[in-house]
Amino acid sequence: MTSQDRPPAESEPAQRSRHAARAAQSRGAIPWPLGIPALLAALFLLAPLAGLLVRAPWLGLPRILADSQVLDALRLSLLCASAATALSLVFGVPLAWVLARWQVRGISVLRALVTLPLVLPPVVGGVVLLLAFGRQGILGRLLDEWTGITLPFTTAGVVIAETFIAMPFLIITVEGAFRAADRGFEEAAATLGASRLTVFRTVTLPLVGPSLLAGAVLSWARALGEFGATITFAGNFPGRTQTMPLAVYVALENDPEAAVALSLVLLVVSIAVLASLRDRWLTTGTAG
Amino acid sequence: MRRSALTLTTVAVAGLLLAGCGSSSTTGTSSATPSAPVSSTPALSGTVNVFAAASLKEAFTKLGQQFEATHPGTKVVFNFGPSSGLATQITAGAPADVFASASTKNMDQVVKAAAATSPTNFASNVMEIAVPPTNPANVTQLSDLAKSAVKVALCQKAVPCGVTAAKVFTKAKLTVTPVTQEVDVKAVLTKVTLGEVDAGVVYVTDVRAAGAKVKGVVIPADVNASTKYPIATLTKAPNKATAQAFTDHVLSADGASVLTADGFAKP
Numbered sequence: 001m002t003s004q005d006r007p008p009a010e011s012e013p014a015q016r017s018r019h020a021a022r023a024a025q026s027r028g029a030i031p032w033p034l035g036i037p038a039l040l041a042a043l044f045l046l047a048p049l050a051g052l053l054v055r056a057p058w059l060g061l062p063r064i065l066a067d068s069q070v071l072d073a074l075r076l077s078l079l080c081a082s083a084a085t086a087l088s089l090v091f092g093v094p095l096a097w098v099l100a101r102w103q104v105r106g107i108s109v110l111r112a113l114v115t116l117p118l119v120l121p122p123v124v125g126g127v128v129l130l131l132a133f134g135r136q137g138i139l140g141r142l143l144d145e146w147t148g149i150t151l152p153f154t155t156a157g158v159v160i161a162e163t164f165i166a167m168p169f170l171i172i173t174v175e176g177a178f179r180a181a182d183r184g185f186e187e188a189a190a191t192l193g194a195s196r197l198t199v200f201r202t203v204t205l206p207l208v209g210p211s212l213l214a215g216a217v218l219s220w221a222r223a224l225g226e227f228g229a230t231i232t233f234a235g236n237f238p239g240r241t242q243t244m245p246l247a248v249y250v251a252l253e254n255d256p257e258a259a260v261a262l263s264l265v266l267l268v269v270s271i272a273v274l275a276s277l278r279d280r281w282l283t284t285g286t287a288g
Numbered sequence: 289m290r291r292s293a294l295t296l297t298t299v300a301v302a303g304l305l306l307a308g309c310g311s312s313s314t315t316g317t318s319s320a321t322p323s324a325p326v327s328s329t330p331a332l333s334g335t336v337n338v339f340a341a342a343s344l345k346e347a348f349t350k351l352g353q354q355f356e357a358t359h360p361g362t363k364v365v366f367n368f369g370p371s372s373g374l375a376t377q378i379t380a381g382a383p384a385d386v387f388a389s390a391s392t393k394n395m396d397q398v399v400k401a402a403a404a405t406s407p408t409n410f411a412s413n414v415m416e417i418a419v420p421p422t423n424p425a426n427v428t429q430l431s432d433l434a435k436s437a438v439k440v441a442l443c444q445k446a447v448p449c450g451v452t453a454a455k456v457f458t459k460a461k462l463t464v465t466p467v468t469q470e471v472d473v474k475a476v477l478t479k480v481t482l483g484e485v486d487a488g489v490v491y492v493t494d495v496r497a498a499g500a501k502v503k504g505v506v507i508p509a510d511v512n513a514s515t516k517y518p519i520a521t522l523t524k525a526p527n528k529a530t531a532q533a534f535t536d537h538v539l540s541a542d543g544a545s546v547l548t549a550d551g552f553a554k555p
Contacts, residue, residue, distance in 0.1 A: 058418070068337065093412050093497060130482055130484060134482060134483075134484050135484050135485065136458035136483040140343060141378070151483075152467075152484050153468050153485075160340070231471070234466055234468075235441070235467060235468025235469075235470065235479070236444060236470065236471070237467060237468050237469055238469075241468070249448065250444055250469075250471070252376060253372035253373040253376055253444075253446045253447070253471075254372060254445075254446035255368060256376060
């Protein structure tokens, strides 16, 4: 690339333009061992989406969406997914910090156990929730005796089921960021006299900001799509525990067209929310 | 797994013994389809995929074991679930050989989609109230389910057990608001056995199959409602000969006695 390797016959501008052309080509060209699987992966992921758009009952859409149960389910889905994300943030971020920073024997076991819902089939998640927080569950029984409150079949139950499934997504995302965060800043703040809580609030948390947002978005999306744990723990009742995925499942047995329409609505809403979050995330990213 | 299979066999044997005691064994005067004599059926083999209503789980598991025993080399694979959901799967092209539905409505759906022809009714079932063994809400009669303090689980309205339960409430002029509408009858039963609800409306056969895990509260015959169970070999059955043989087995006298032993009524 230096002037010494230049073949003598070529003039400098000609050679420069040839290099530029080759660079542009190599930037654009994708080697086929990557390109073909990439294309197949994209097709595989997009084909169901295309199917949804092609088969959507566009003409019947207003009739189906005017059904109050659909709006109830949508409202419930958004509400519960947001509540589950909020709970995950409030309780999951401190847990992630503890997992990342607390150096004691057995912490890795705890980490493996609390992220178990990631690999657990959600229906099993619902069953274990019943065994813990159900009316006959080890904790739910006490709750029922002391307060008369039972969680299954309530909207709170939906939030609990979704939090159980979604929180681990936040925890692993944020824990990684806590580990990667530069401890130098925290130490500097501490030597300047900041308390540990102040350090966490003003230094550590901003450092992991992008991961926090990514984790929150991930758990919100997971909570929005939650089905197995919800139907097992919270049951299925329109307006109270029937979220969109449950409504889709029930509709599929009864009125498949409505199921497609509901799926479409859920898809549009999730894309809209994720896109708006992404925009905000990117702009704050460039501004800061 | 092994233990549950054992329990099931024990229950099956007990059921057969009971049936033997109760009635003079000529129960199933098999309606349509002449069933081939079991011994001389030539060379049936392969897997039969049977899509069956959730309420048929215990009875059909036994029938499947009998079938596999009489036809070595065959394997009966079950997909138990809500009849409405199974019908949707079949019309969407699921590779099923036999469909046994808990209502004629869902079978008609499959026939209408040209996935089956000439289904035969092989059993019927009525509803019963299932309560946890401790009966926490002290449910003793149907009208107790209308009380707001009583937590009731029902099947969702599209599933045969939901439709039939709704008929019962209409007949009894009761308004029952459940806490949950489950996807199939076994899901209702699970919520009862876990003690999460005070009562569930299921089939009499489910109460019997659950054994000591639930208690049954009988619904009076004058307000009870029933549903019919049709079965059909599917037109696109990948393994048609064996599929038809299994259907015939369900419709045979032997099949009928297993069903009767489990509490099913004649169609």
